Amino acid sequence: MDLEVALRSQDHRVTRPRQVVWDVLTDAHGHLSAQEIADEVSAREPGINVSSVYRTLTLFAELELVRESRRADGGSSWEPSHGDDVIHLVCSSCGVVRHHASPLVNELRHEVAHVPGFHVAGLDVAANGVCERCES
Amino acid sequence: MDLEVALRSQDHRVTRPRQVVWDVLTDAHGHLSAQEIADEVSAREPGINVSSVYRTLTLFAELELVRESRRADGGSSWEPSHGDDVIHLVCSSCGVVRHHASPLVNELRHEVAHVPGFHVAGLDVAANGVCERCES
DNA sequence: ACCTTTTTGCAAGCCAGTCGCAATAAGTGG
DNA sequence: CCACTTATTGCGACTGGCTTGCAAAAAGGT
Numbered sequence: 001m002d003l004e005v006a007l008r009s010q011d012h013r014v015t016r017p018r019q020v021v022w023d024v025l026t027d028a029h030g031h032l033s034a035q036e037i038a039d040e041v042s043a044r045e046p047g048i049n050v051s052s053v054y055r056t057l058t059l060f061a062e063l064e065l066v067r068e069s070r071r072a073d074g075g076s077s078w079e080p081s082h083g084d085d086v087i088h089l090v091c092s093s094c095g096v097v098r099h100h101a102s103p104l105v106n107e108l109r110h111e112v113a114h115v116p117g118f119h120v121a122g123l124d125v126a127a128n129g130v131c132e133r134c135e136s
Numbered sequence: 137m138d139l140e141v142a143l144r145s146q147d148h149r150v151t152r153p154r155q156v157v158w159d160v161l162t163d164a165h166g167h168l169s170a171q172e173i174a175d176e177v178s179a180r181e182p183g184i185n186v187s188s189v190y191r192t193l194t195l196f197a198e199l200e201l202v203r204e205s206r207r208a209d210g211g212s213s214w215e216p217s218h219g220d221d222v223i224h225l226v227c228s229s230c231g232v233v234r235h236h237a238s239p240l241v242n243e244l245r246h247e248v249a250h251v252p253g254f255h256v257a258g259l260d261v262a263a264n265g266v267c268e269r270c271e272s
Numbered sequence: 273a274c275c276t277t278t279t280t281g282c283a284a285g286c287c288a289g290t291c292g293c294a295a296t297a298a299g300t301g302g
Numbered sequence: 303c304c305a306c307t308t309a310t311t312g313c314g315a316c317t318g319g320c321t322t323g324c325a326a327a328a329a330g331g332t
Contacts, residue, residue, distance in 0.1 A: 012278085012279095013277095013278060013279070013328085013329050013330070014329080014330095015278090015279065015280080015328080015329075016280095016328095017279085017280075018279095034319080034320080035319080047281080048280090048281085049280070049281045049282070050281095050319095050320085051280085051281075051282080051320085051321070051322085052279080052280055052281070054319090054320065054321075055279080055280085055321090070206040070207070071206070075319085087244070087248060089248075089251065089254050089256070091254075092257070098254065100248065100251050100254075102244065102247055102248075104240060104243055104244045104247060105244070107240055108223070108238065108240045108241070108244070108261065111238055111240060112223060112225075112236065112238075112263050115225065115236050117267065117268040118225050118227075118234065118236075118263075118265055118266070118267055118268065119265045119266045119267075119271060120225070120263045120264070120265040121228070121263075121264055121265040121266070122263065122264050122265070123261070123262070123263045124261075124262050124263075124264070125244065125259070125260075125261050125262075126259070126260050126261075126262075127248045127254075127256045127257075127258065127259045127260075128256070128257055128258050128260070129254055129255045129256040129257040129258070130254070130255045130257070131253065131254055131255075132253040132254065135255060147309095148309085148310095149297085149298050149299070149308095149309060149310070150298080150299095151297080151298075151309090151310065151311080152297095152311095153310085153311070154310095170288075170289080171288080183312080184311085184312085185311070185312045185313070186288090186289085186312095187289085187290075187291085187311085187312075187313080188310080188311055188312070190288090190289060190290075191290095191310085191311085211288085
């Protein structure tokens with residue numbers, strides 16, 4: 001995925017904050033909270049402000065470069081867009097998010113697409129529970 | 137569902153704030169935000185404090201009398217517990233939440249119960265989109 | 273290099289939700 | 303019915319994630 005192309009094709013400028021946020025998101029394989037992103041960004045490039053990070057994330061979401069998902073603890077987490085037939089496994093103890101792919105999600109998507117009186121844009125399947133590491 | 141019994145059986149006291157919150161939740165057929173609940177509560181019984189409303193909602197959630205679900209806009213909404221094979225249809229424009237029952241959700245629940253290394257407690261399927269009324 | 277327009281950094285602000293604590297009221301036993 | 307214990311409330315202060323207004327900085331076009 002080429003960030004520059006994606007931005008320019010929609011008349012947005014390619015800036016340092018945007019590049020760094022993008023790098024952080026793609027380097028991390030998995031979900032990050034806004035806080036984690038902001039921290040890592042200013043570790044790599046001190047001086048980039050939180051508000052720029054938030055604005056960038058919002059922009060990326062509009063461009064569908066990233067996806068925001070709400071977590072059980074009230075926070076939200078961000079990751080580069082990916083295929084959709086995925087269940088989010090959210091550990092309610094440490095907050096980590098894993099993926100689990102299942103064809104059922106796609107079946108569900110098709111079913112939900114035909115509900116009358118509602119135009120579905122996206123589907124989010126989240127299971128909360130406790131991950132291996134927190135169990136012990 | 138009898139609130140008094142539910143509370144007493146777990147050694148909790150039956151108080152006015154709890155009753156009013158419960159009434160509001162059961163009268164409203166559907167999801168309410170914490171804010172809406174607090175507003176309606178203090179309309180019915182001025183003097184009941186927001187913090188009591190929040191504490192009550194948390195308590196009810198622990199007792200599994202109500203269920204909290206996170207919404208796409210970052211808020212959360214509350215409703216009396218109900219069967220689990222349900223998809224939440226969240227209108228991203230007006231925030232209203234509808235239900236759509238589907239047996240697929242239960243299949244999904246079974247599948248997810250067997251994912252290794254993760255102990256699932258609950259499943260939440262949410263579709264966001266635009267409702268009929270906001271479409272026009 | 274110049275000019276226009278977007279984007280940034282900063283600081284102040286916002287607001288849902290939480291917390292500590294003294295006052296109040298539920299439930300209990302006499 | 304009253305006194306007593308302890309959970310619960312209301313209040314006000316506070317927190318923390320996120321947003322906003324604005325002047326200064328930098329992107330991109332010519």
